[in-house]
Amino acid sequence: MNSAVRENTIEQLLSDNNYAKAFDIIVEQYKKRLYWHIRKIVLLHNDADDVLQNTFVKVWRYLEGFNQNSKIYTWLFRIATNEAITFINNKKKKEEESFENYEHYLSNTLESDEYFDGDNAQLILQKAILTLPEKQRIVFNMKYFDEIKYEEMSEILETSAGALKASYHHAVKKIEKFVKQY
Amino acid sequence: MTVKSFNNINNNSAFKVPENYFDNFSQEIETRIFEENIKNQFGNKNPFNVPENYFENFKSDILGKQKNKFAKIIKITRPWLSAAAGIIIIFTLWQFLLTGIENKNNYAENNDSLKSENTFVIANYQSDINTIDIKYLEPEINAYIDEADADQIYEDVNENNNDTTINSDDETVYQYFIDYADDNDYTELLADL
Numbered sequence: 001m002n003s004a005v006r007e008n009t010i011e012q013l014l015s016d017n018n019y020a021k022a023f024d025i026i027v028e029q030y031k032k033r034l035y036w037h038i039r040k041i042v043l044l045h046n047d048a049d050d051v052l053q054n055t056f057v058k059v060w061r062y063l064e065g066f067n068q069n070s071k072i073y074t075w076l077f078r079i080a081t082n083e084a085i086t087f088i089n090n091k092k093k094k095e096e097e098s099f100e101n102y103e104h105y106l107s108n109t110l111e112s113d114e115y116f117d118g119d120n121a122q123l124i125l126q127k128a129i130l131t132l133p134e135k136q137r138i139v140f141n142m143k144y145f146d147e148i149k150y151e152e153m154s155e156i157l158e159t160s161a162g163a164l165k166a167s168y169h170h171a172v173k174k175i176e177k178f179v180k181q182y
Numbered sequence: 183m184t185v186k187s188f189n190n191i192n193n194n195s196a197f198k199v200p201e202n203y204f205d206n207f208s209q210e211i212e213t214r215i216f217e218e219n220i221k222n223q224f225g226n227k228n229p230f231n232v233p234e235n236y237f238e239n240f241k242s243d244i245l246g247k248q249k250n251k252f253a254k255i256i257k258i259t260r261p262w263l264s265a266a267a268g269i270i271i272i273f274t275l276w277q278f279l280l281t282g283i284e285n286k287n288n289y290a291e292n293n294d295s296l297k298s299e300n301t302f303v304i305a306n307y308q309s310d311i312n313t314i315d316i317k318y319l320e321p322e323i324n325a326y327i328d329e330a331d332a333d334q335i336y337e338d339v340n341e342n343n344n345d346t347t348i349n350s351d352d353e354t355v356y357q358y359f360i361d362y363a364d365d366n367d368y369t370e371l372l373a374d375l
Contacts, residue, residue, distance in 0.1 A: 024241075027240075027241055028241070031237060031240050031241075032237055035232070035237070036228065036230075039230050040230075043230075045230070045232060045233065049236075052240075115230060115231050115232060115233065116229060116230055116231075117229060117230070117231050118229025118230075119229075121223065121224050122224060122225075122227075122229040123229075124224070125220070125224040126229065144217065144220070144221075144226055145226050145228060162202075162206075165206070165209070165210070165213070166209075168213060169209055169210075169212065169213045169216075172213055172216035172217050172220060173212075173216055175216075175220055176216045176219055176220055179220065179223060179224070
């Protein structure tokens with residue numbers, strides 16, 4: 001099922017008030033893409049799993065009120081992004097209470113994470129990404145790894161394409177500078 | 183003459199560029215150069231993986247967790263739900279009885295069409311009463327839970343539910359009930375009432 005047919009099927013089911021069936025299709029069709037989007041933000045598998053579940057619980061809760069003026073894909077990614085940011089902010093608060101820098105904690109945990117199979121070079125890249133401010137990190141991941149177009153990203157992140165291009169520019173510049181040390 | 187013609191062609195060109203295209207051009211080139219440097223050194227392959235069968239089991243996992251939460255919440259809220267649903271059903275039956283009496287009087291006035299209509303309603307009502315969807319009782323249940331000792335409910339839910347914690351400020355027990363219950367749960371609940 002291509003993405004246009006998939007979106008049409010879901011929209012039709014929503015128009016028919018068949019929310020349960022629409023939800024089933026949404027989970028099946030988007031769970032992998034949303035997972036990888038979330039995973040690149042939170043980095044650790046268990047955290048990504050929590051955020052993905054929270055995302056779908058939110059989707060189920062608000063599906064009835066979904067405004068079909070926007071694409072379902074955009075809506076889902078927006079919820080997933082917000083859930084991931086909320087999750088990170090909550091974690092940061094907890095880490096700050098224990099006087100540990102969250103990015104530092106993530107960086108160390110990633111090295112021993114059994115679900116990270118990148119080589120040393122990829123570990124350096126992830127550490128470089130962790131030095132970026134949150135928004136730049138999300139933009140960098142979406143563009144660099146997933147090659148999402150600025151127009152699509154703009155709808156998901158509710159930021160102008162121009163601002164996203166500037167964010168990406170700053171991100172690659174900082175990362176290039178960081179990795180030159182290695 | 184040649185220069186003038188060239189200038190005319192240029193000014194009348196049908197081609198346009200996006201706004202600020204040339205202003206941002208150098209930045210875009212710089213971005214591409216940095217990006218390619220990073221890609222040459224690190225690639226852009228996804229370095230993460232997931233546990234075996236994670237995606238295959240994801241759907242059943244999420245439903246399983248919700249079902250557990252639901253079961254615990256049902257256990258805690260059942261006294262309120264039972265009472266609320268019981269009151270509503272008795273009230274509905276009472277209303278129905280009154281309607282029936284009224285219709286019987288109408289029947290006494292030899293209204294044949296009304297008689298057949300009411301027979302149809304009675305038949306449907308009797309067949310539906312065992313499978314009535316408790317969703318129809320939402321406002322009543324909500325109101326009943328609101329009137330109950332909310333603090334005690336939140337405390338009980340949090341104590342009995344290891345998977346999640348709810349907050350009396352932003353989530354009601356009722357919302358949890360609605361979020362985590364599916365049609366089978368409603369049917370089971372009704373059967374227990």
